[in-house]
Structure formats: structure tokens, C-alpha cells
Amino acid sequence: MAKYYVQSGTVRTVVSATDSRRAALWAVHKVMQQIVPTYDDSCDSPSEKACQAQAGGMFVLDSQIRLSEKGFDRDDCSSMETFEVVTEWNQLMVALDRLQDWL
Numbered sequence: 691m692a693k694y695y696v697q698s699g700t701v702r703t704v705v706s707a708t709d710s711r712r713a714a715l716w717a718v719h720k721v722m723q724q725i726v727p728t729y730d731d732s733c734d735s736p737s738e739k740a741c742q743a744q745a746g747g748m749f750v751l752d753s754q755i756r757l758s759e760k761g762f763d764r765d766d767c768s769s770m771e772t773f774e775v776v777t778e779w780n781q782l783m784v785a786l787d788r789l790q791d792w793l
Contacts, residue, residue: 695762698772699752702762710757714770718779721749726783751776 691706694713701721707713751772758767 692759695758695760695764695767696755697762698755699750701749701751710768711770711775713757714755714775715779715782717755718751718772718775721751722776722779724748 691708694705694707694710696703696705696713696717698717701717703717703720705713705716707716753772754769755772755775756764756767756769758764760766
């Protein structure tokens with residue numbers, strides 16, 4: 691697996707993934723976990739999440755997700771529309787939910 695430097699808005703993370711699309715999906719997944727709990731052990735209440743956001747502890751994406759195998763802030767990075775990646779992430783979550791219902 692390759693190492694991708696992913697950045698968008700306040701997000702700057704390094705992800706191991708088989709391709710840049712999957713690296714972007716993983717970054718979106720980590721950001722969305724702040725808002726939409728995807729696990730039963732998420733215990734932050736809405737007011738706790740609001741406090742975290744005000745304290746600057748929340749990640750925020752901008753309109754593009756930039757990815758590079760060479761580092762952050764590169765001019766030669768590739769980019770993806772955040773909306774497209776979030777849409778794909780949502781479709782994956784819906785599919786996983788349906789699979790879980792079948793089990």
C-alpha cells in the first residue's frame with residue numbers, strides 16, 4: 691500500500707491505501723465520524739460536539755481534497771471534489787447498513 695498525504699480545510703493526515711480514492715474516502719470517514727456516529731461507542735453528546743467545534747477541535751473539509759504521495763502542500767498533488775467523495779462515502783455507509791440488516 692502507498693502512503694498518501696491528504697489535506698483539505700483543517701484536515702492534514704497521512705493514510706496508507708491502495709489508491710488515492712481510497713485514501714480520500716478514509717479521510718472523509720474520519721471527518722464524518724465527528725458528526726455522524728458510525729459506531730455504538732460514540733458517546734459525545736450534541737452539546738459536547740458543539741464545544742469541540744468552538745474550541746477548534748473539529749476537522750472541516752473544504753471544496754477540494756488534495757492528495758500526494760510526496761508530502762503536504764505540493765503543487766503537483768492530485769485533487770478530488772469533496773462533494774463527490776462524501777457522496778461515495780455515504781453510498782458505502784448505506785450499503786454497509788443494509789448488509790448489517792441482512793445478517
